[in-house]
Structure formats: C-alpha cells, structure tokens
Amino acid sequence: MTDTPQFDRALGAFYGLALGDALGMPTQVMSRADVVRVYGTLRGFESAQPDNPVSAGMPAGSVTDDTDQAVIVARLLVEGNGHVDPLRFAEELLAWEKEMKAKGSFDLLGPSTKAALDSVARGTDPQEAGKYGTTNGAAMRVTPVGIAFACAPDTELFLDRVVESCQVTHDTTVGIAGAAAVAAAVSTGVAGGSLDDAFDAAISLSAAGARRGHWIAGASISARIDWARDLVAGLDEDTALDRIDALIGTSVASQESVPAAFAVLALADGDPWRSALLAANLGGDSDTIGAIAGAIAGSVHGFAALPATEVRTLHEVNDLELEPLTRQLLTHRPS
Numbered sequence: 001m002t003d004t005p006q007f008d009r010a011l012g013a014f015y016g017l018a019l020g021d022a023l024g025m026p027t028q029v030m031s032r033a034d035v036v037r038v039y040g041t042l043r044g045f046e047s048a049q050p051d052n053p054v055s056a057g058m059p060a061g062s063v064t065d066d067t068d069q070a071v072i073v074a075r076l077l078v079e080g081n082g083h084v085d086p087l088r089f090a091e092e093l094l095a096w097e098k099e100m101k102a103k104g105s106f107d108l109l110g111p112s113t114k115a116a117l118d119s120v121a122r123g124t125d126p127q128e129a130g131k132y133g134t135t136n137g138a139a140m141r142v143t144p145v146g147i148a149f150a151c152a153p154d155t156e157l158f159l160d161r162v163v164e165s166c167q168v169t170h171d172t173t174v175g176i177a178g179a180a181a182v183a184a185a186v187s188t189g190v191a192g193g194s195l196d197d198a199f200d201a202a203i204s205l206s207a208a209g210a211r212r213g214h215w216i217a218g219a220s221i222s223a224r225i226d227w228a229r230d231l232v233a234g235l236d237e238d239t240a241l242d243r244i245d246a247l248i249g250t251s252v253a254s255q256e257s258v259p260a261a262f263a264v265l266a267l268a269d270g271d272p273w274r275s276a277l278l279a280a281n282l283g284g285d286s287d288t289i290g291a292i293a294g295a296i297a298g299s300v301h302g303f304a305a306l307p308a309t310e311v312r313t314l315h316e317v318n319d320l321e322l323e324p325l326t327r328q329l330l331t332h333r334p335s
Helices: 005-027 032-039 065-079 086-102 111-121 137-141 143-148 155-170 173-190 195-209 221-231 237-248 254-267 272-280 286-301 308-318 323-330
Strands: none
Touching (some): 005 065, 005 272, 005 308, 005 323, 032 237, 065 086, 065 143, 065 286, 086 111, 111 155, 137 155, 137 173, 137 254, 137 286, 143 155, 143 173, 143 323, 155 173, 173 195, 173 221, 173 286, 195 254, 195 286, 221 237, 254 286, 272 286
C-alpha cells in the first residue's frame, strides 16, 4: 500500500483528513464547554448525541461533508487531467446534497457553498457565483490539490490550481487564502517537508492567495496562522484549547477555523492522531478543524503514522477506499 515515501505521505494526508473529520463529527456545533460537559475529554471515535442538529444519528467513525467533498475534488481533478471544471463541480455538489437529503442526513452544504450553488441554479455564471464565499468550505476540501501539485517553485501555477477548486463557491480573498494555506502545507508535507516547512509554506502561500479573487474584508489568515503557533507555545493542552477557543475562534469563518487547525498542529507537534483529537475537543467547526489538521499532519508524517485500528474503522464505517484516487492524483507530481 505504501510503496514509496511520497505515496505514504500523500495517503497519510487523505486518510488524515478523514480521521480528523470523523473524530470531530460528534462535537461539531457544540461549544467547548458543552464538549467537556458531555464527553469529558474525547479519546477516540464517538457517536453523535441525538440532539446534535448536524450529526444526530451518525455512528462513531463516520466522516462528514469534509471528506465527501474532498473526494469529489479528487475525482474531478483526475477526470479533468488536473483541472476542476466549475460547472461540473457545481453539479457534483448539488447531486451530493440531494443524496444526503434522501438519506435523511442533516449534514448538508455549508452557507457559502449553498448560496453560491443556489445562484448557479438561477443561471449565474459558475465563474461569478463564488464572489461572496468566505467560510472554510474551500479549505476543508482542498487537500487533493496539495497532494496532486507541488507548491514550489512555481507558486503562481499552484495558486491557479487552488483557485480552480475555490472558484464556484469561495472566489474571495479570504476563501482562497484559507484554501491556499491548507493546500500549500499538504503539498509541502507530501514533498517531504517538516512541520515547520509546512507552516512556512502555509503562511507564504496564504498571503499570496489573499491577492486572488474578489476582495472581502477580513483579518489576514497568513498572519493569524503565524500568531496561532506562538499563542499555544508552552501551554498545557487544556489551557491551550481554551485559548484557541477564546482568541482564535472555532466557527466556519476561514479566519478562525483555518488558524485554529494550525494551532492544534503546533500544540501536538504535528502528531496526526493527537492533532485530530485536540481539534475534536475544541467543538465549534471541529470536524473541519480536525480534517485540516489531520491532512497536514498526515502529509508530514505519512500513512504509516496513522493508528491502524482507527483507519480500519474508517474503512468499515464509511466504505472508504482512498488509495486509487491518491495514486491517480500523484501522476501530476514529479516522483
């Protein structure tokens, strides 16, 4: 399965995303205080509480829209020979939501994505529909772009690929900056970089990504990632999580959830399982924070560093097979 170091790191990124997503599934939209009250400290997969408005009824180990939409991006990259067609992407996302509704799921499209796709359905050009999208939907699903493409030396070409995955729903300075940070960090990990290298790439490419798309007022994601790393330095985990919750934030806003993911990465020193668990214990948009942190940590440490029992659970609960897609994505990247 892990026949080359590059494949191991790429597969680690994809399964790391799913791992963080599934760990954060039961605590999403819960406050940090409620997570502590209901679960104490999460130490593994848990079922969602029946009163959770998003994940009610989902069994332990279930992935959410973060993994599902990342798989859609991966498939479209493969089908499009490295490109994501915006109209095709819109159609795929709408079909995914229709399927979720048919299953009785409450795990549907996020606010920016839903608004953009409703606009496309009304006849708006898909290349114009995403000009108000500021939430983390593009960042949560961009990992396949980081797997498929090197972010250096041609950073502008790499950003072109990131923008293609954002455009239909999050074609804004904030949406692209968040996605660029995640994609660059994953790409750097897949290339063999360290966690520090991944941070540096995220900070640099996020700043560059903020010069793309429609301007939207918002704090610099690049600066907040750099700040987030320092914010948790030297703190015990509970104190650090409380600080992330209070000062960085855990909402669906890209300026909160993307830096929060980097904060838990720094706190866990990039350990994939620990990073994903810390994200789950935050609450808020914990599945997305966990998916981002897990993808980056997995890219740095590789699939071999992920806990085998939990990966097996992901396979069994979700019928998840990411190996073929990962191999196909890597055909766009030098060995």
